[in-house]
Amino acid sequence: MIELCPIGVVHVDVEDDDLQRKGSVEGVIEIYDEFKEGLHLLEGFSHLILLTFLNKVDAEARKVLKVRFRRLQQSGVPVELLPEVGVFASDSPHRPNPIGLTIVRVTEIKCKAIYVSGLDVYDGTPVLDIKPYTPFRRIEVIEVPEWFSKIASYVKREP
Amino acid sequence: MIELCPIGVVHVDVEDDDLQRKGSVEGVIEIYDEFKEGLHLLEGFSHLILLTFLNKVDAEARKVLKVRFRRLQQSGVPVELLPEVGVFASDSPHRPNPIGLTIVRVTEIKCKAIYVSGLDVYDGTPVLDIKPYTPFRRIEVIEVPEWFSKIASYVKREP
Numbered sequence: 593m594i595e596l597c598p599i600g601v602v603h604v605d606v607e608d609d610d611l612q613r614k615g616s617v618e619g620v621i622e623i624y625d626e627f628k629e630g631l632h633l634l635e636g637f638s639h640l641i642l643l644t645f646l647n648k649v650d651a652e653a654r655k656v657l658k659v660r661f662r663r664l665q666q667s668g669v670p671v672e673l674l675p676e677v678g679v680f681a682s683d684s685p686h687r688p689n690p691i692g693l694t695i696v697r698v699t700e701i702k703c704k705a706i707y708v709s710g711l712d713v714y715d716g717t718p719v720l721d722i723k724p725y726t727p728f729r730r731i732e733v734i735e736v737p738e739w740f741s742k743i744a745s746y747v748k749r750e751p
Numbered sequence: 752m753i754e755l756c757p758i759g760v761v762h763v764d765v766e767d768d769d770l771q772r773k774g775s776v777e778g779v780i781e782i783y784d785e786f787k788e789g790l791h792l793l794e795g796f797s798h799l800i801l802l803t804f805l806n807k808v809d810a811e812a813r814k815v816l817k818v819r820f821r822r823l824q825q826s827g828v829p830v831e832l833l834p835e836v837g838v839f840a841s842d843s844p845h846r847p848n849p850i851g852l853t854i855v856r857v858t859e860i861k862c863k864a865i866y867v868s869g870l871d872v873y874d875g876t877p878v879l880d881i882k883p884y885t886p887f888r889r890i891e892v893i894e895v896p897e898w899f900s901k902i903a904s905y906v907k908r909e910p
Binding site: 593594595596597598599623627629630631632633634635636637638639641643645647657658675676677678679680681682683687688689691693695718720721722723724725726727728729730731733734735736737738739740744 | 752753754755756757758782786788789790791792793794795796797798800802804806816817834835836837838839840841842846847848850852854877879880881882883884885886887888889890892893894895896897898899903
């Protein structure tokens with residue numbers, strides 16, 4: 593068993609249901625006092641990779657290995673385009689280790705509070721780690737499966 | 752305390768010291784039998800985001816909050832360009848939650864073995880999660896601090 597500790601918490605002023613509808617929102621990443629020294633020289637990175645622990649995913653949902661992107665029907669994706677995929681081929685929060693990976697845009701850093709946009713996690717979500725998003729993280733030429741391209745053409749963000 | 756379980760393990764045929772020198776190598780991500788259903792439809796993604804638990808980082812190293820990229824002197828970076836930075840502004844394995852994030856290129860998927868290049872973790876490193884690298888993960892316009900740009904001009908991969 594691997595043990596991790598929260599280094600901070602995400603604050604968003606949005607109800608859980610509204611977050612699902614909006615997709616992404618502005619908010620604050622609060623880093624706990626004991627870890628704030630780790631933010632030294634973080635200023636100047638326009639984007640960060642935020643790793644969170646999706647603590648509302650319960651034990652049953654951690655057993656899920658295949659998912660169907662049903663909520664994408666709300667975005668107008670025809671149901672026949674929604675295959676059942678393995679969780680590791682998806683961004684589903686339902687997965688054995690529910691670690692959220694969000695690329696956020698930094699608005700401002702004030703002491704131990706990082707103001708960001710692009711958050712897709714609930715208010716109170718524990719923060720596991722923050723890494724700078726650098727040119728080394730940006731792969732220029734990538735390929736995705738055809739089923740993914742078809743879905744992606746209907747949505748503006750990660751299915 | 753947050754508890755996670757390994758879903759697989761990384762195999763690389765390289766000694767630990769050689770990995771540090773080479774920077775990145777080819778290898779295999781083995782997914783354990785009980786999780787292999789989660790790989791369904793992963794074929795076709797050229798790149799994956801691999802999250803690992805850097806299990807050679809000991810308790811003392813998990814207390815580190817500021818680092819200096821000393822090993823970059825080997826890449827010819829002048830020592831005066833190596834500032835002391837917070838761990839969250841770096842990719843250092845020394846950090847409170849030593850989660851490794853590696854973007855790997857897929858060569859082949861055979862049942863529960865994912866053959867990849869671009870690995871930067873030691874043989875035997877536990878795998879926490881795999882997510883597809885999609886166009887949504889690629890941010891077109893980013894900014895980095897001046898100290899980072901100066902260092903990056905000397906190296907080919909993440910400092």
